[in-house]
Each structure stands twice: as C-alpha cells, then as structure tokens.
Amino acid sequence: GENVEQHPSTLSVQEGDSAVIKCTYSDSASNYFPWYKQELGKGPQLIIDIRSNVGEKKDQRIAVTLNKTAKHFSLHITETQPEDSAVYFCAAIFQGGGADGLTFGKGTHLIIQP
C-alpha cells in the first residue's frame, strides 16, 4: 500500500517569513496529492491539491510543488500570518484507488511567531 512521510513534525517561523512542508510517497502510481489544514478543535479542511500531470499549483499565498521522479511534494506558504498557525496534513492517493485510496501523512504543526 501507499506510505506517506511528512516533515517536519513541528515548524516555527516568524510572521511574514515563508514556511515549507515536505512529503514523500512510496507508490509511483500515485496521481493525486491534497493538502489539508486543521485548526484547533476543528476537522481538516482542504486548502490545495495537485495532480500528477502538473508540477506546480498556486493559490494566493499557498503553492504546492510536485516532483514525480523523486516522489515528493511540498507545501509552500509565503508571507505567513498568525491565522496560518495550524496542523497541516499531506495525503496521496494511488492510481486505481477508490473511496479508500487516500493515505495521510502524520501532520506538521506550524507555529507563526509574532
């Protein structure tokens, strides 16, 4: 099955700086890579995703990059703000996976220092 490794487990950055979270996956057939943000006491919320036919995708201050050869993908947050503080999860789905095909990383606790 798919295995997703996520690093770092905790990341502290100064407000206004950039934050990068990295994930690697094991199944070369994986073709969909979503990122979720989870605020304290809430459920995860999809913030951005990327498919295997694209190398980069941006949405305002958030971007995701994908390196299929190296089997890793990263979340980039620029000009970080206090509201970016949360736990971020990456996930991957293997090709052909149905409803049960999504595997999550263990999460990164992002702390934005004022």
Place this chain on the structure above:
Amino acid sequence: NAGVTQTPKFRVLKTGQSMTLLCAQDMNHEYMYWYRQDPGMGLRLIHYSVGEGTTAKGEVPDGYNVSRLKKQNFLLGLESAAPSQTSVYFCASSSGTVSNQPQHFGDGTRLSIL
C-alpha cells in the same frame, strides 16, 4: 449550511460499554467516511460507504461496525469499547471518489475509554 455534523462532540466511556457515533451531512453526498486521529499518527480510515446501504472496511476496521441506512447518515458503532479506542473520530463526506472530489470533514468526536 451545516455541512457535516457529528454527534456527540465529547464522550467518556468505561471499558466494555457500547456506543454509537452519528454523522449527518446535508450536501447529498454519496461517499461517507469514518477516520480516527491519534497523536503522531495522522488520520486513519476505519470504514467508508460509497452509497446508501453499502459499507466497506478501511485501514483499521477492527472493533468497529458501521451502517448507512439513509444517504445522509453514517453511524459508527463500538460494541465493546477498549482503551485503545480512545481517540478523536472524524467523519467526512464527498460527492465522488477521493481523487475527483474533496472530502468535507466534521469537527470531530473526542472519545475517552477508561
């Protein structure tokens, strides 16, 4: 617009007791999921359903049962609770498979087994 609603939000059980967690969605989604979230473990899929009357096992199904008698509801049951089932439980729904449609999560049920 309620989205995905989980009941109850908190519960404490004694070992051996039984209980049912309720998930309700008002988005007319076909797919529904139950996950558990443990510290340092990310999200792990327990059971899922691809439509009314159907259920299937996920990654960690042992000790749990589910039912999807109505399209909008997905119930998770613990027949004989064990301390290892202490966790935060999240329900999610989507209009299609995880590779085509995003999952919408509830805010979780925090369950403690003493």
